[in-house]
Amino acid sequence: MRRWIAGALAVSALTVGAPAYAQVKPTDPAGALSKQFVAGQGVRLTEKTRTWIGRDEYIGSVRQGVIGFGAKGVAAVENTRTPVLTAELRKELKESAAKNEDVADSLDLLTERLYLISKGERLYLNGGLLSDLLPDGKSWIGMPGHPYSAAYGDQLINVFEPATLRHLLATAGGRRGDQYRGSTTFAQLYKISPSFREQGGRAPEGAAARTVVSWRITLDARKLVKRVAVSWTMPVTKKISMRGETETRYSDWGTPVNITAPPADQVADIKEVNDRSFAPPSPIDRDYVSVPPGDDGNTE
Structure with a gap:
């Protein structure tokens, strides 16, 4: 007992006697993030996603x-999202396209780059599969959204929410310098992250709620996030699962940013688009879009 008391007194004496700069707390990553919230400034992002x-x-x-x-x-996001097909998948689709003109048209749309802008409470999309839905004279689809909507959909973790970032780092399962790693679930993300709630629409249930998201977050010298990597696996059937991996890198914190919404006369509202009928050719719809495989892998 005397040793513990003596040790505590020694530490206390060192603290009191130390220079003022030694008592300054290290920068809190969530606090460092909040200091970046200055109008006209922002950060660049690059991201890669793979799914199985x-x-x-x-x-x-x-x-x-x-x-x-x-x-x-x-406050706003502007980016491009380019689909990436494996060589095997691209070959299979091209073989189908060679036999069916409609499939060929849809293949072009499926692999087309998508432009996204979110600003205020609106999300704007241009290109991709949505191109075929636009009325004449329109080049963008507008729909309800949030300022951050264009940045998410592939990346599940929004590190620009200070409370979300603080929670993840506080519950990290391991740390090596400025590299943190941990795990959470869809259900937990739904509770803590407004942007995750927006992506999902409603609270995940069953197997989806229990889906584990493994994550790694790396900070730079200023305690700002420079890399976020996530992976998750969700059962589709009893025998088949879907797996996703996304790596996002952030750079040039504080870079000047000026994002504007598309001209109003070039935007078709999503309600207007929904009135137009559009059905992808059955080979793409059956194999790659809407119908999950059965336990035997059959998509019929």
């Missing part, structure tokens, strides 16, 4: 763009 259904790799994507800040956080 069973053992077969599905369509992935690469994303590049900028995120603009305001006093309260993300």
Whole structure:
């Protein structure tokens, strides 16, 4: 007991007698993030996503763009999202396209780059599969959204939410310098992250709620996030699971950013688009979009 008391007194004496600068607390990553919330400034992002259904790799994507800040956080986002097909999948689709003109048209749309802008309470999309839905004279689809909407959909973790970042780092399962790692679930992310709630629409249930998201977050010298990597696996059937991996890198914190919404006369509202009928050719719809495989892998 005397040793513990003596040790405590020694530490106390060292603390009191130390220079003032020794008592300064290290920068809190969430606090460092909040200081970046300055109108007209932002950060650049690059991102790569891969997905698998069973053992077969599905369509992935690469994303590049900028995120603009305001006093309260993300104010706007502008980026491009380019689908990435494996050589095997591309070959299979091209073989189908050679036999069917409609499939060929949809293949072009499926692999087309998508442009995204989110600003205020609107999300704007241009390109991709949505191109065929636009009325004449329109080049963008507008829909309800949030300032950060264009940055998410592949990446599940929004590190621009200070409370979300603080929670993840506080519950990290391991740390090596400025590299943190841990895990959470869809259900937990839904509770703590507004942007995750927006992506999901409603609270995950059953197997989806229990889906584990493994994550790694790396900070730079200023305690700002420079890399976020996540991976997750969700059962689709009793025998087949879907797996996803996304790596996002952030750079040039404080870079000047000026993001504007598309001209109003070039935007078709999503309600207008929904009135137009659009059905992808059955080979793409059956194999790659809407119908999950059965336990035997059959998509019929």
